[in-house]
Amino acid sequence: MTGKRFGLLAAIGGVMALVLVACGADPTATPTSAPAAPPPAQATPTPDAVALFQAEWDALIEAAQEEGELTIAFGGGAGRNYRPITDFFSEKFGIDVVIATGGGAAHVDRVLAEQINGRYLVDAMYSGPTPFTARMIPANALIPIADLFIHPEVTDLSLWYKGKHWYSDPPQQFVFAFAASAGPENMGMQYNTDLVSQEDIDAMNSVFDFLDPKWKGKIVSHSPVRGGSSGTYFKAYVHPDIGPEWIDRFLSPELDVLFTEDTRFITDAIAKGKYSMAVAAGGLQDLEALATLGVPVKKLVKEFKEGGSLSSTSSTHNVVVPINQPHPNATKLWINWFLSQEGQTLTHTIVEVLGEPTFRVDVTDWGKTNPLDRRVEGKSYYSFGTNPELVAKRQEAGAYVTAVWDARP
Numbered sequence: 001m002t003g004k005r006f007g008l009l010a011a012i013g014g015v016m017a018l019v020l021v022a023c024g025a026d027p028t029a030t031p032t033s034a035p036a037a038p039p040p041a042q043a044t045p046t047p048d049a050v051a052l053f054q055a056e057w058d059a060l061i062e063a064a065q066e067e068g069e070l071t072i073a074f075g076g077g078a079g080r081n082y083r084p085i086t087d088f089f090s091e092k093f094g095i096d097v098v099i100a101t102g103g104g105a106a107h108v109d110r111v112l113a114e115q116i117n118g119r120y121l122v123d124a125m126y127s128g129p130t131p132f133t134a135r136m137i138p139a140n141a142l143i144p145i146a147d148l149f150i151h152p153e154v155t156d157l158s159l160w161y162k163g164k165h166w167y168s169d170p171p172q173q174f175v176f177a178f179a180a181s182a183g184p185e186n187m188g189m190q191y192n193t194d195l196v197s198q199e200d201i202d203a204m205n206s207v208f209d210f211l212d213p214k215w216k217g218k219i220v221s222h223s224p225v226r227g228g229s230s231g232t233y234f235k236a237y238v239h240p241d242i243g244p245e246w247i248d249r250f251l252s253p254e255l256d257v258l259f260t261e262d263t264r265f266i267t268d269a270i271a272k273g274k275y276s277m278a279v280a281a282g283g284l285q286d287l288e289a290l291a292t293l294g295v296p297v298k299k300l301v302k303e304f305k306e307g308g309s310l311s312s313t314s315s316t317h318n319v320v321v322p323i324n325q326p327h328p329n330a331t332k333l334w335i336n337w338f339l340s341q342e343g344q345t346l347t348h349t350i351v352e353v354l355g356e357p358t359f360r361v362d363v364t365d366w367g368k369t370n371p372l373d374r375r376v377e378g379k380s381y382y383s384f385g386t387n388p389e390l391v392a393k394r395q396e397a398g399a400y401v402t403a404v405w406d407a408r409p
Contacts (some may be wrong), residue, residue, distance in 0.1 A: 024346040027139060044384055046379050053152060060150070061093060063329035070094045070330040073111070075104025076126030076315030078282045080124070089337060095330050100232055104315055111322055115141055123331040127315045128282075129168035129175045129385065130230045133394055137174055142320050144173040152337040153362075159341075161359040161375070168318050168385050177196040177312040178320050179347075179358045181373040185239070185309045185382070190287055191269050192303035197362050206305050207242060211249045217256040218276040220269050224251060224259065224401050230386065231313020233303045234282040236376065237397035238390045239382070241306045250280070251404050271295050282314060299317035301372045307398045310375070312385040 003051075064070075065227065068176065074082060079101030086097040100107065106126025111122050125132075126195030134143050147164070149155050157163050169175040187207050195218070203209070210219070224233050224247075236242045250257065258275065261268065265289045269275045273296075278284060291297050311317065317336070325331045337343050344358040357374050366374060375381070384390050 005358075012013045024326065024367050040314075049152075051256070053150070055286075056150060060329060060333055064327070064333040067095070067327040067330045069098060070327050070334055071100070071121060071123045072202050072334075073100040073102075073107040073122050073125045073127075074315065075102065075107050075125070075131075077285055078315040080127040081285070081316055082347070085338070085343070087336060087345055088346060088350065091332065093337075095333075101206065104128055108132070108135055112136065112139055112141060114322070115139075117179070120322065121325050121327055122322050123325040124334060125320050125322065127318060128231055128313050128322075129177075129318050129348055129391075129396060130398065132175045132318070132320050133391070135167045135399065136320065136322075137169055137171070140172040141322055143323055145176045145319070145335065148321065148332045148335050149339075150332070151340050153340045154336055159360060159362050162359055166359050166383075166386045168312055168389075168391060170388050170394075172388055174320055176339075177317050178318050178319065178344065179361065180310040180312040180383070180385070181314070181317075182310050182357065182375040182379075182381060183301055183308060183373055184303045185242075185306040186302060186304060187236070187279050188281060188284070189277055189279050190270060191298060191300060192273050192275070193296040193298050195273055195276040201300065201302065204300075204304075205301065207246060208234075208249075210277070211246070211255060213255075215276065216254070217258075219257045220253070220266050220278050220281065221250075221257050221259050221274040222266070222281045223261045223265070224280070224407050230401075231282065231311065233401045234313070234394055234397045235309065235311070235384045237400060238384055238393055239306060247401060247404060251401075251408065253392065253408060261273060271297055283309045299372065307382060309382040309384060310386070312383075317385075 002184075006092040073087065073119075079099060083099065086099060089095070090097045100122070104125075107122075107125060107127065108131040111125070114121055132142065153159060157165065158376045160166070166180070167173065167175055168177045185207065187210065189210065202315065224230070233247060236246050237244060249255065257279075258269075263281075263283050266278050266281050267290075269285060270278050270287060270292050287297055288299055289298070320333070321331060321335065337361075339364050341360060345363050345365055345367075347358065348369045349365055357369055373406070
């Protein structure tokens, strides 16, 4: 420990000692009628919570700077979307951020293999919740993330939607959901406006309308077992108005959906008119960006009879912290800063394409966030991904989808 860091920590200890002295040594002592002695003429004032936090925060920054590095594994679109955020953090605090990109499931494979061999190389991970809940939590590979929370803007529940922290795992401890897309439950459908007419859209009033035989061979989707759509199938499975029937019919060869793991292929297929629509396909931000350039593509946003939902199934919704982080102080600093008002505001103002509004209620500058994905004041939503009773069925849903998929001829 360096002398500067020791000095900061000693200062914090001295402040806390003063607080203890001011509070008295025996809070249960029997009161007497004798008048209290007057305080010394120039007594040091008791530091308030703000001063105590600032001292702790300054010490944390110094300790993180001594480590000098932070390693984050970004799954899916998070690697592209959040790079400007890590650049800002690096410049602000003087800490190098090493980024690993790729699929969320692949990152989980790697980290679990490393942990088995006693290697701990990753500080934080971003992905959809399924790989975390299905594999990392059972392997005791994650820490309860709230153990790291120290920033008042993070710990104050009144600053979060509905006055609580949101989690995507059944124990409500490990997979912190900091954002969610809001809107009608349209299964993420996006379409080519040259191939799907306004008359077609007007006739759609339910997700079951995607199953009309007229769309046979005209739909492209992510693979249900190894793609960016597991969250959509989970919602379908537990939704009271959708259920396994929709999954059975969507995966049936009779509908002739093209399934792929290639997000770029899906984007090109819709933009170039090779397929009419994409359903149950995540991470299509590039397709939304093409719409602003005049490409005949559009995201379906229409009230369906299945109601509205908050979706926290994207890689840009959830963060976890593995055990034994190589840079624990930098990790703690990152988590608290990223979830603070400044960090969450920046995710909506300096990121080019981001459609996942934060759960923070004190973020008022939505910047580049897609207006269609923002929560509507006073509107009720299903929140399947953060309801602990429903989240507990995530593995059950995954097993059901896999069984239906494997049974295909």
